[in-house]
Amino acid sequence: MREKQLNNDLFQPAVISMEASEKITEESTSFWQDARRRLFENKGSVAGLIIIAVILLFAFLGPVLSQYGFDDQDVSRANLPPRIPVLEKVGFLGIDGVDIRGVNQYEMKNQKDNYYWFGTDALGRDQFVRVWKGTQISLYIAFLAAAIDMVIGVAYGAISGYRGGRTDNIMQRIIEIVIGIPNLIVIILFILILEPGILSITISLVITGWTTMARIVRGQILKLKNQEFVMASQTLGANSSRILTKHMFPNILGSIIITSMFTIPNAIFFEAFLSFIGLGIAPPTASLGSLVNEGFKSLQIYPHLVLYPAVIISLIMISFNLLGDGLRDALDPKMRK
Structure with missing residues (x-):
């Protein structure tokens, strides 16, 4: 088999353009733009x-949609089951007033x-209004x-x-005591x-609710403060406040946001637990925990009184956990594909 001879006709000179070599073919994205894209790609x-x-x-519009207030009582309509217009004709939904x-x-x-979408309680108060008013308190x-x-x-x-040394030791011992x-x-x-009520819960959160975040931020600062x-x-003369705000906080902002997202469902569960054992919101004010x-x-007789606030609590906790997981993946550079 005869080999093909190589000659100049088989080759063409490459066109080299400095502008073409430096041209960015894809759109340039910042860290936050990329994080947002990955967050919205996460279906959960x-x-x-x-x-x-x-x-x-619904928490802010729900009470407005009803003509009743959250504390309007009328025993003549006590313990009414849920009833919703149009949907009341679908028997298996259980919202037909039976x-x-x-x-x-x-x-x-x-x-x-009359129609009470979530029914009424033992004092004839509209549960639809009370559930969404309680959601406001819990949120x-x-x-x-x-x-x-x-x-x-x-x-x-x-x-x-950032201070480290003796200051760090004293502050960490205080956290351990708290x-x-x-x-x-x-709370007691x-x-x-x-x-x-809300005031006692607020003060207790101010005293004890920040320790986890403080430890996470401290660990991140210790990891960053010896970086180049x-x-x-520091060599260029920047003061401590500038180093913290301009150089360290942007690098730990992802951890702060993620921790805050997981704090929210924990706080809702904490409030619901306190209200359930009688140490939370005082009546007639309602929260999701007090309604449960x-x-x-x-x-056993009126399950609708527990069903709706329990479902709202579950949805809030699940949704914030899903969002927290998505933020953790979106803000972690190691998770990039």
């Missing part, structure tokens, strides 16, 4: 974000023209806990880790001084 975090948005919307004994409570109590406590983490926990942990005091004991002490870019900034506590007493 998107689902959690949508659930949170819907719950927030209780578990097969009795139409609306006809029996002359309430044929307030949850976001308050996150704010305390962001302010007290971040500042305390940053100072402890952690050693159970939250329930602190403030209830004895004040009374059950920090030492270079009230409905639990008549669970």
Whole structure:
């Protein structure tokens, strides 16, 4: 077989352009743009974000949609099961005004023209209004806990880790003392001084709720403060506040956000637990935990009193955990594909 001769006609000179070699073929993205893209690619975090948005919307619009207040009482409409227009004709949904004994409570109590989407409680109060009003209280406590983490926990942990030495030792011993005091004991002490309610829960969170964030921030600061870019900034004469705000905080912001996202469901569960054992929100004000506590007493006869607040608590905790997982993956550079 004859080999093909190589000659100049078989080759063409390559066109080398400096502009073409330096041209960026893909769009340049920052760290936060890439994190946002990866967050929205995570179906679980998107689902959690949508659930949170819907719950927030109903929490603020729900009480406005009803003509009744959260504390309006009328025993003539006590313990009515859920009833929703149009959907009441679908029997298997259980929202047709018929209780578990097969009795139409609306006809029996002359309430044929009224609709209570979540039913009513033993005092005739509209559960739809009370559930969403309770959601407001629970979300307030949850976001308050996150704010305390962001302010007290971040500042305390940053100072402890950056100063180091004796200052760090003293501050960490203080954290160990605070952690050693159970939250329930602190709540009981403030209830004895004040009374059950939002104020006592708020003060207890201010005292004990920031320790986890402080430890996480301290660990991140200890890891970063000996890095080359920090030492270079110190060599150029930057003061401590500038190094913390301009160089360290941007590098630990992901950890702060993730920890705050996981703080929110923990705070909601904490408030629900306190209200369930009678140490939380005082009536007539409602929270999701207090509503579960009230409905639990008549669970077998009127299950709707427990069902709706329990479902809302579960959805809030699941959605914030899903969002926290998505943020953890999106803000971690090691998770990039």
